[in-house]
Each structure stands twice: as structure tokens, then as C-alpha cells.
Amino acid sequence: MTHERRIEMYPLKSRVLEVAEIERVTPRMIRVHLEGPDFEGLQSDGFADHVKLWFPNEDGDHVLPVVEGDRCLNFRAEGVVFRDYTVRHLDHDARRLTIDFVAHDHGPAGRWATNAAKGDRLGVLGPRGTAHITGEFDYHVLLVDETALPAAARYVEELPEDATVRAFFEVADADEEQLVRTPKDAEITWLHRGDAEPGSTDLLLRAFEALELPEGDGFVYAAGEAGTLKPIRRLLKERGFVRNETCEVDGYWRRGTANLDHHEDDDE
Structure with missing residues (x-):
């Protein structure tokens, strides 16, 4: 059987979601459920789809993604802190995005997840697209x-x-x-x-x-x-x-x- 990789692109949009629920799946794995009104257009059809999560920086500032057309304009702006994370689950009916974090203290994402509380905000960019293997x-x-x-x-x-x-x-x-x-x-x-x-x-x-x-x-x-x-x-x-x-x-x-x-x- 012939197989090939097909890429499907999604419109690029930035959004801000809030922590709705936090689970400690294992001692080192934290599951964070994000919700919010800014959910329209969020799509994930592939297991390896990922989003860029934009975190508060060490100064307490929170630079969020700025999108114009089909480009993010401020990836390299001062104070920007983002990391790529896989979409663990996307529930369109509940309007809920679920992300699993490895808990550790040597990176901004792990530290944020360890201390996350209901109502905390994250900037979310993507997913940009998904890859399908045919057959x-x-x-x-x-x-x-x-x-x-x-x-x-x-x-x-x-x-x-x-x-x-x-x-x-x-x-x-x-x-x-x-x-x-x-x-x-x-x-x-x-x-x-x-x-x-x-x-x-x-x-x-x-x-x-x-x-x-x-x-x-x-x-x-x-x-x-x-x-x-x-x-x-x-x-x-x-x-x-x-x-x-x-x-x-x-x-x-x-x-x-x-x-x-x-x-x-x-x-x-």
C-alpha cells in the first residue's frame, strides 16, 4: 500500500484562554484544561498537533501573540516567553483545550504549570496545521x-x-x-x-x-x-x-x- 504525508494548514489566530481545571496525572505530569470565550476556530485533527503557549515572563509581564494576516509579528519581541506543546485533547462541545506538562523547575513552562491556578491566563497560538499519513x-x-x-x-x-x-x-x-x-x-x-x-x-x-x-x-x-x-x-x-x-x-x-x-x- 502506498502512503504519503499530507499537510493541512489552518488559519493562524492568537487567543487568550484561562485555566479552568488542573489535574496531577502523576507526580511529574500536570494536566491543565484551558477554556474561554476566545475559542472560535481552534482546530486540531492530528495527534502531533501543537500550539505555542505564551507565558508570563520573570518580570511579571505577559506578552501575548500579535497576528496580522497570516503572520505572528512579535515572536522576537522583548519579554516574549513561549514554548511548543502538544494538544492532548480538544473538546469542541465543552470549548476546552487540554495540555499535559512535565513538572520541573528549570524552565518557564514547567514552573508555570507547577504553580498554575484557576483563572490564570495563557496566550495560545495555533495549531498552525496538521499532518496526515494516508492509507x-x-x-x-x-x-x-x-x-x-x-x-x-x-x-x-x-x-x-x-x-x-x-x-x-x-x-x-x-x-x-x-x-x-x-x-x-x-x-x-x-x-x-x-x-x-x-x-x-x-x-x-x-x-x-x-x-x-x-x-x-x-x-x-x-x-x-x-x-x-x-x-x-x-x-x-x-x-x-x-x-x-x-x-x-x-x-x-x-x-x-x-x-x-x-x-x-x-x-x-
Whole structure:
């Protein structure tokens, strides 16, 4: 079967939403539900769709996105603080956008989520568009760390009930395992890195090396720390997977790099 990646673009619009509810999904994962009257036109049809969230800066100022036509004019303005986050869920009926944050104190987004309260405001820009892989697959393999877990969980939850799934999720420890709704033929393996630093292990690579692929035509989604994904890219190529047709590899972050642009081409 022939597969190809098709991009659907959405009109660019900025909006301001407010925190309606906060959940502590695990000790290190915070789920924030955002609502507000400025919801018209918000769209997300793909599991990897992301928004740019604009946070208050350290001085207490809150620079919000300014859009003119189809361009944001103030990405590089003084005092701007934004980060890319996956849309965990979008409920049009409830007019609610849900984002999962990894709780930590070494970045503005993690600090904001840790201290978020009902009524707090965020600027929201996007999603700018979505990517669709055409055609059907006999099985699905996911290899992600916790930064890409919201996208991977959404991917699994939106699959048909008869889908075949082999998923490997790297997290710190057993406390970070979370409930994910799965099809009947789904196997989720939680990989615990223990005291190792995030982005420093080869757990996902070793899991993929040991995996006996199911029969048929499959799709692989791998995402997380950019450096750990390079050997996975090579192994995907060796196993016959084709970028943007039967696999997608997304470097969500890179150790030592702040606010990585994960649209950058990370091929060797």
C-alpha cells in the first residue's frame, strides 16, 4: 500500500484562554484544561498537533501573540516567553483545550504549570496545521519519552478498537505510569530510567532492537530527546521504514538546548 504525508494548514489566530481545571496525572505530569470565550476556530485533527503557549515572563509581564494576516509579528519581541506543546485533547462541545506538562523547575513552562491556578491566563497560538499519513496500517509502534507521551497517548486512544499497537514509553519510574485507553490488541511497555538523567539512556533503542515486528505494513512514531533518536532513525531505515510515509521521528527537545525548534531537520 502506498502512503504519503499530507499537510493541512489552518488559519493562524492568537487567543487568550484561562485555566479552568488542573489535574496531577502523576507526580511529574500536570494536566491543565484551558477554556474561554476566545475559542472560535481552534482546530486540531492530528495527534502531533501543537500550539505555542505564551507565558508570563520573570518580570511579571505577559506578552501575548500579535497576528496580522497570516503572520505572528512579535515572536522576537522583548519579554516574549513561549514554548511548543502538544494538544492532548480538544473538546469542541465543552470549548476546552487540554495540555499535559512535565513538572520541573528549570524552565518557564514547567514552573508555570507547577504553580498554575484557576483563572490564570495563557496566550495560545495555533495549531498552525496538521499532518496526515494516508492509507491504513496493520500495526503501530510508538517509542517516546515523557515529553512526547501526550502525543503518543492521543495517538493510541484515537486508533480503531481493532488496531494492533506495540508502545514503549520511557519515564522516570513506576509512579510515572499513567492510564492510557488502548485498543484490544495493544501492548504498552513502560521503561523506567531510574536515576539516569532524562535524554541520557538508550532504553527506547534497545526496546526497538528487541521488538519482533508484527506481520504486515506498519507505522512507527518515535519522539523525545533529539540525540537519542539518531540511532533509532538509522535502525528504522535498516528495517525498511520510510520517513513521512511509514515512520515519523520528532526531536521534541535536545539536552543543553532551550526551546528547541523541533521542525529543524535533524537528519545526519
